[in-house]
Amino acid sequence: MKFSFALMFTFFLLAVPALDAAVYKGQKVYVKKCRKCHGGGLKVAASKRMTEWKKLLNKKNKGIKLAQLHLDSKKAKKSWRYFDSKKYRKRARHLKDFMVEYAKDSGNVPACN
Secondary structure (H helix, E strand, C coil): CCCHHHHHHHHHHHHHHHHHHHHHHHHHHHHHHHHHHCCCHHHCCCCCCCCHHHCCCCCCCCCHHHHHHCCCCCHHHHHHHHHHCCHHHHHHHHHHHHHHHHHCCCCCCCCCC
16 A cells, blocks of 8 residues: 555656646747847737737647648748758647747746747
């Protein structure tokens, strides 16, 4: 009984940091790939509501809607290669978590350095 409780507690401690990991990873993606053109995370994330970010970066389409916005814009020509890549589609879910966490109607403020 004690062993199973200790085992459950250990798994719980290992799982807790993973819950916040996607937002952190999304922030890293934003800083590395988006900040150069869009500036700080507050400016962009707070430009849309949570539901708008969820639609642009939903799990089903792997962020294709946001990518298409960039691919259709000549101003975003420097980012075309990234948004047309497998790497972007793989990281879009983390970017979504970051953008939704700090959306206009979330009440949260990011600290992008």
